Amino acid sequence: MLRTKTLVIGGGPAGATAARFLAGNGADTILVERDFSYVKPCGGGIPSSALKEMDIPEEKVTKRIITKMRIVSPKGEDIEVEMKGGHLCVTERGEFDSYLREAAKDKGASMLEAEFMRFDDIGRNITSIIKKKSTGEEIRIKSDYIVASDGITSRTVSGISPSKCGSLYTISAHIKPDSYDACEFWFGSNHASNFYSWIFPSHGYSSMGTGSTNAKELSAFLDNFITRRFGVPMRDFAPMNFSKKTRAFRIPMWEGSLFNIKNILYSGDSAGMVMPITYEGIYYAMKSGEFAAQAISEDKPDIYKKLWKSRFNHRFLLMSKIRNLLFKNDENIEKFVALHKRPEVQEIAMKLWLRKEAGSGSLISYLNFFRHFLKI
Ligand SMILES: Cc1cc2nc3c(=O)[nH]c(=O)nc-3n(C[C@H](O)[C@H](O)[C@H](O)COP(=O)(O)OP(=O)(O)OC[C@H]3O[C@@H](n4cnc5c(N)ncnc54)[C@H](O)[C@@H]3O)c2cc1C
Numbered sequence: 001m002l003r004t005k006t007l008v009i010g011g012g013p014a015g016a017t018a019a020r021f022l023a024g025n026g027a028d029t030i031l032v033e034r035d036f037s038y039v040k041p042c043g044g045g046i047p048s049s050a051l052k053e054m055d056i057p058e059e060k061v062t063k064r065i066i067t068k069m070r071i072v073s074p075k076g077e078d079i080e081v082e083m084k085g086g087h088l089c090v091t092e093r094g095e096f097d098s099y100l101r102e103a104a105k106d107k108g109a110s111m112l113e114a115e116f117m118r119f120d121d122i123g124r125n126i127t128s129i130i131k132k133k134s135t136g137e138e139i140r141i142k143s144d145y146i147v148a149s150d151g152i153t154s155r156t157v158s159g160i161s162p163s164k165c166g167s168l169y170t171i172s173a174h175i176k177p178d179s180y181d182a183c184e185f186w187f188g189s190n191h192a193s194n195f196y197s198w199i200f201p202s203h204g205y206s207s208m209g210t211g212s213t214n215a216k217e218l219s220a221f222l223d224n225f226i227t228r229r230f231g232v233p234m235r236d237f238a239p240m241n242f243s244k245k246t247r248a249f250r251i252p253m254w255e256g257s258l259f260n261i262k263n264i265l266y267s268g269d270s271a272g273m274v275m276p277i278t279y280e281g282i283y284y285a286m287k288s289g290e291f292a293a294q295a296i297s298e299d300k301p302d303i304y305k306k307l308w309k310s311r312f313n314h315r316f317l318l319m320s321k322i323r324n325l326l327f328k329n330d331e332n333i334e335k336f337v338a339l340h341k342r343p344e345v346q347e348i349a350m351k352l353w354l355r356k357e358a359g360s361g362s363l364i365s366y367l368n369f370f371r372h373f374l375k376i
Helices: 013-024 048-053 093-106 215-230 238-242 282-297 303-326 330-339 343-354 361-374
Strands: 002-009 029-033 045-047 062-066 068-072 078-082 088-091 110-122 126-132 138-148 167-175 183-186 197-201 206-212 247-252 264-266
Touching (some): 002 126, 013 029, 013 093, 013 138, 045 048, 062 197, 093 110, 167 215, 167 238, 183 215, 264 282, 303 361
Parallel strands (some): 002 138, 029 110, 068 183
Antiparallel strands (some): 110 126
């Protein structure tokens, strides 16, 4: 039986960040990740301000810098937005996650390539059953705390938490070329529902994909998007030959109900912490890992929820409200895109998304634009 103060389950952005802050605060920390070479299906886009805030040197993790966005409405209204006051850093997720785990290791966290199987005891001390990747051996780890950061397919949630958040479905692929100079967001109910279709240029390839509330629609939606964007159906779309494999993956719908159950603190996708509308999750996963680490370092697990809520709750609530209105139909999305032609709306969107400005001023102005425009 191993013993540690905190066992971090999952070595993605949430878990690796929690481990970095915990070990940095001098706490005895073990992180278990079932596969160190895992590459999460993801566009890998992170605002430069988010990397700076998390003290991650962007030149070490960025494959491509993007400074423009293209937004296309269901009817074909096409707008280009220059990013101001920052840029988007496109990372490669396998490399990015490894970088974060190395940073945690440098601070003193122990890393174990092993799969969390189940909790044996969640009393005052928590006993977890872990299966080592190298030998298949099952071992027990006793800890005072758990940071549960095992993503949307979380085993730490199932069986324990009554609140399991809902999810959307995505399908994505790597395509050639990488010569697009903007990240593109395409809206339209025949290729994305409650979501957008995207192209994110990276280094040597671009990530392309779409999302839906219904998994069964995904392939048809991707086909429709390719036909709309490139003028040919998927079967004739040559850049797809670069990566025949499409990957389907879930993304959480934030509900804001899961933070901690006693000394088990849920962070990142396992707690549904993905921003509605943009579906940005990496920054929020890292911040939740940081907050979980702070709560554990102070031996006050209940302050985790307070820390998260005081920073992000209004933002998430308002964005999910706007999302619910917006994604009702193409007519509202048309208005949403038209609204973003206005420089003052672009400026507020940049403050909220790209520059990650805290405070509620920009948020209220953003909502007011929507109220007026959508007549809500
Ligand atoms: C198609 C797609 C595109 C996206 N694009 C973007 C984007 O461009 N920008 C952005 O900000 N967000 C994006 N997101 C969201 C983002 O990928 C997630 O929000 C983010 O990865 C969450 O981090 P996490 O650490 O909580 O979970 P994860 O990144 O999922 O990490 C969980 C880790 O836990 C490990 N694990 C799972 N089960 C176990 C177990 N039983 N035992 C041990 N280890 C386990 C996994 O191997 C994994 O390493 C995208 C999501 C999708 C699906």
